[in-house]
Amino acid sequence: MSADHPTRAVLVDDHDMFRAGVRASLDAHVEVVGEAADVDAAVAVIRATMPTVVLLDVHLPGGGGGGGAEVITRCADLLAGTRFLALSVSDAAEDVVAVIRAGARGYVTKAISGPELSDAIDRVSGGDAVFSPRLAGFVLDSFGTQAADVAVADDELDRLSAREQEVMRLIARGYSYREVASELFISIKTVETHVSAVLRKLQLSSRHELTRWAAARRLL
Amino acid sequence: MTDPGPETSTSAPTPPADQTGVPPRTAPRLPLRRPRGGRILGGVCLGVAAHLDVPVKTVRILMLLLSLVGGAGIFAYVFLWTTVPVGDPARAAADLRDPALARLAPRTDQAPGLDASSPMSRLLSRLPVRDILVGSLLLAGASALVASRFGVTIEWSWVLPVVIALGGTGLAWSQLDASQRGDLLSRAGGRTPNGVLRLVGGLVLALVGVLALVSQDMPSSAMLPAVVAALAVLAGAALVLAPWWLRLLRELGEERAARERANERADIAAHLHDSVLQTLALIQRSADRPGEVTRLARNQERELREWLYDDRPAEGTSLAADLRGLVADVENRMSERLGGDEAVSVDVVVVGDCPPNDATRALLQAAREATVNAVVHGRPPVSVYLEVSEAAAEVFIRDRGEGFDVEAIPHDRFGVRESILGRVQRRGGQASVRSGPGGGTEVRLNVPLVEHSAEASHPAAVQGAPQAATPGSRPDATPVSRQAGGPASRPAAGPASPPAGAPPLPPATYPAVDPSASLSAPSTSQETST
Numbered sequence: 001m002s003a004d005h006p007t008r009a010v011l012v013d014d015h016d017m018f019r020a021g022v023r024a025s026l027d028a029h030v031e032v033v034g035e036a037a038d039v040d041a042a043v044a045v046i047r048a049t050m051p052t053v054v055l056l057d058v059h060l061p062g063g064g065g066g067g068g069a070e071v072i073t074r075c076a077d078l079l080a081g082t083r084f085l086a087l088s089v090s091d092a093a094e095d096v097v098a099v100i101r102a103g104a105r106g107y108v109t110k111a112i113s114g115p116e117l118s119d120a121i122d123r124v125s126g127g128d129a130v131f132s133p134r135l136a137g138f139v140l141d142s143f144g145t146q147a148a149d150v151a152v153a154d155d156e157l158d159r160l161s162a163r164e165q166e167v168m169r170l171i172a173r174g175y176s177y178r179e180v181a182s183e184l185f186i187s188i189k190t191v192e193t194h195v196s197a198v199l200r201k202l203q204l205s206s207r208h209e210l211t212r213w214a215a216a217r218r219l220l
Numbered sequence: 221m222t223d224p225g226p227e228t229s230t231s232a233p234t235p236p237a238d239q240t241g242v243p244p245r246t247a248p249r250l251p252l253r254r255p256r257g258g259r260i261l262g263g264v265c266l267g268v269a270a271h272l273d274v275p276v277k278t279v280r281i282l283m284l285l286l287s288l289v290g291g292a293g294i295f296a297y298v299f300l301w302t303t304v305p306v307g308d309p310a311r312a313a314a315d316l317r318d319p320a321l322a323r324l325a326p327r328t329d330q331a332p333g334l335d336a337s338s339p340m341s342r343l344l345s346r347l348p349v350r351d352i353l354v355g356s357l358l359l360a361g362a363s364a365l366v367a368s369r370f371g372v373t374i375e376w377s378w379v380l381p382v383v384i385a386l387g388g389t390g391l392a393w394s395q396l397d398a399s400q401r402g403d404l405l406s407r408a409g410g411r412t413p414n415g416v417l418r419l420v421g422g423l424v425l426a427l428v429g430v431l432a433l434v435s436q437d438m439p440s441s442a443m444l445p446a447v448v449a450a451l452a453v454l455a456g457a458a459l460v461l462a463p464w465w466l467r468l469l470r471e472l473g474e475e476r477a478a479r480e481r482a483n484e485r486a487d488i489a490a491h492l493h494d495s496v497l498q499t500l501a502l503i504q505r506s507a508d509r510p511g512e513v514t515r516l517a518r519n520q521e522r523e524l525r526e527w528l529y530d531d532r533p534a535e536g537t538s539l540a541a542d543l544r545g546l547v548a549d550v551e552n553r554m555s556e557r558l559g560g561d562e563a564v565s566v567d568v569v570v571v572g573d574c575p576p577n578d579a580t581r582a583l584l585q586a587a588r589e590a591t592v593n594a595v596v597h598g599r600p601p602v603s604v605y606l607e608v609s610e611a612a613a614e615v616f617i618r619d620r621g622e623g624f625d626v627e628a629i630p631h632d633r634f635g636v637r638e639s640i641l642g643r644v645q646r647r648g649g650q651a652s653v654r655s656g657p658g659g660g661t662e663v664r665l666n667v668p669l670v671e672h673s674a675e676a677s678h679p680a681a682v683q684g685a686p687q688a689a690t691p692g693s694r695p696d697a698t699p700v701s702r703q704a705g706g707p708a709s710r711p712a713a714g715p716a717s718p719p720a721g722a723p724p725l726p727p728a729t730y731p732a733v734d735p736s737a738s739l740s741a742p743s744t745s746q747e748t749s750t
Contacts, residue, residue, distance in 0.1 A: 137569035
């Protein structure tokens with residue numbers, strides 16, 4: 001987060017040009033300690049360098065054909081110390097769900113600007129979740145926009161609280177965390193807590209649509 | 221027997237001119253197919269004419285002449301009718317071409333020449349051919365009966381078996397006719413119970429007929445061994461031919477699969493060529509105009525995504541798709557208007573969907589105006605968010621510009637007030653603009669989707685009523701007159717009825733509206749009317 005402790009990051013993408021572009025656009029406090037272009041190389045590099053953050057392309061060649069999700073699955077034992085931030089050209093639900101379910105802490109599109117990406121890396125390395133507007137839209141879509149008045153214990157994971165929903169809605173409208181916080185009169189930390197809670201629900205929920213969706217694409 | 225195979229053409233096939241004239245001779249021979257249009261009986265002559273590239277009249281006359289020679293023409297006609305599949309020769313030729321050469325080039329739907337039927341054939345095609353055939357058969361039977369009554373001896377022992385055998389054959393072959401034929405021949409398909417029944421029945425009939433024909437003078441004691449011997453021969457032949465037949469089927473299946481694969485690859489190649497490569501070329505040519513490059517890239521991305529995921533709903537069924545199309549249109553037009561030197565990109569997020577109706581159309585028009593405003597006056601990133609719930613459809617348009625003072629807009633300026641806010645309010649919706657220095661501008665639009673909430677959500681109409689009557693106000697600009705002229709489904713007494721019974725829309729979507737900066741529905745309509 002701070003300048004004296006550079007964030008160690010590994011860049012995984014199969015396009016050289018894109019890796020070079022990202023490296024050039026990152027802030028000085030993000031130090032790229034390794035790069036990889038396919039699944040097997042990525043797993044090897046991550047295990048060798050033990051970075052704080054892995055910038056992970058969703059579509060990767062090699063391995064068992066599972067792409068970015070496979071990398072996360074094969075590094076599942078490192079998830080406590082290494083955070084994965086998924087990066088993709090598309091915000092399509094097809095790409096999102098697999099990596100998020102596998103354990104990524106965030107999802108941004110490649111159209112993101114350099115400062116924004118550095119910011120997202122900081123956030124993820126701090127343990128928070130990063131949602132793009134469209135990911136927030138997908139969350140609202142799959143969890144439904146009707147607020148849960150009474151959260152029954154056993155389907156708590158399958159619903160968003162009214163507050164989480166408001167936060168998601170604002171993120172989907174293009175608000176930054178800071179803007180969300182001032183809009184809702186809460187602290188940025190609270191916003192981050194809400195987003196992390198939503199991420200957890202997204203990863204663990206057995207919600208009907210999400211499960212059916214994932215099962216139909218053999219992600220489960 | 222039906223697959224002309226090597227007689228395919230690699231150049232664009234030209235349909236033979238039917239009766240219209242001499243076709244160009246460049247095209248090699250078309251495959252043998254029976255076209256649907258312009259036929260008199262079964263389309264055999266038409267198909268043969270197309271195949272041999274001669275005028276169809278010649279073939280028909282030849283066929284008639286041949287029929288007089290011991291019925292050879294009739295036999296040939298029936299044989300071709302049963303064996304030649306239905307189809308457009310030109311299209312069959314196109315299908316047989318190497319798909320890699322064919323690309324995704326739009327295949328012409330119909331060969332025009334083959335559809336143009338002469339008045340003669342049109343007249344003939346209107347004749348009930350089948351009825352005439354059945355009638356003449358019955359007439360023949362009747363005349364045979366009459367003839368036998370008058371002493372002419374008819375060899376029934378010959379005629380009957382022949383009729384039975386022919387009937388059986390006809391029954392077995394009849395299932396090949398019509399639309400199933402192509403399937404049956406190419407896939408050994410058509411194994412419906414009906415088809416099997418026809419086949420077995422026809423087989424038994426034909427066997428009995430032939431047997432009766434052959435064994436007329438045979439004593440019944442000799443019949444049984446003969447039948448057994450015949451069946452044994454048939455079984456032996458079937459046993460020998462079975463592997464060959466199976467291999468034929470398998471090869472057919474493999475060839476079909478390979479063709480499908482090749483087709484798919486050709487489609488992909490064609491698509492990449494027609495869209496992606498073209499766009500890349502365009503991008504290289506306009507490399508010095510960043511706005512244009514962005515526009516091209518975004519359009520291409522949209523198109524490619526649509527093509528890859530193929531989730532485009534049918535026209536007019538999805539509000540979400542309409543909004544995406546609208547935003548794409550705005551992007552294109554605005555980057556054109558701005559001269560292509562500036563990138564115009566608007567992010568769209570959609571939650572939920574519903575079929576469009578009058579209210580959402582107004583919502584989209586207002587959203588369009590607001591998006592254009594955001595692109596022109598605001599600063600990127602511009603984002604559009606649509607949320608459709610059961611009760612309402614909401615659109616938020618946001619930019620990061622300097623913002624402007626909503627109160628400071630002159631009353632005679634119609635941009636924001638009329639085309640954005642007024643449009644939505646006329647449909648019983650709510651509209652507000654929130655703008656402040658540094659925070660950008662956000663336009664919030666909301667229309668109810670259910671009728672009763674359309675009334676409930678508009679207490680402003682009642683409040684605005686007295687002011688609407690004040691002299692000097694534009695009659696068409698008052699909220700009340702708009703309400704009355706609004707959706708026809710609203711009862712006429714709607715604006716005057718007390719709103720107390722129905723609760724207003726939940727305010728949950730406006731978590732913290734700044735009262736000083738926001739421009740809510742009631743205040744707007746009042747200001748407009750005074």
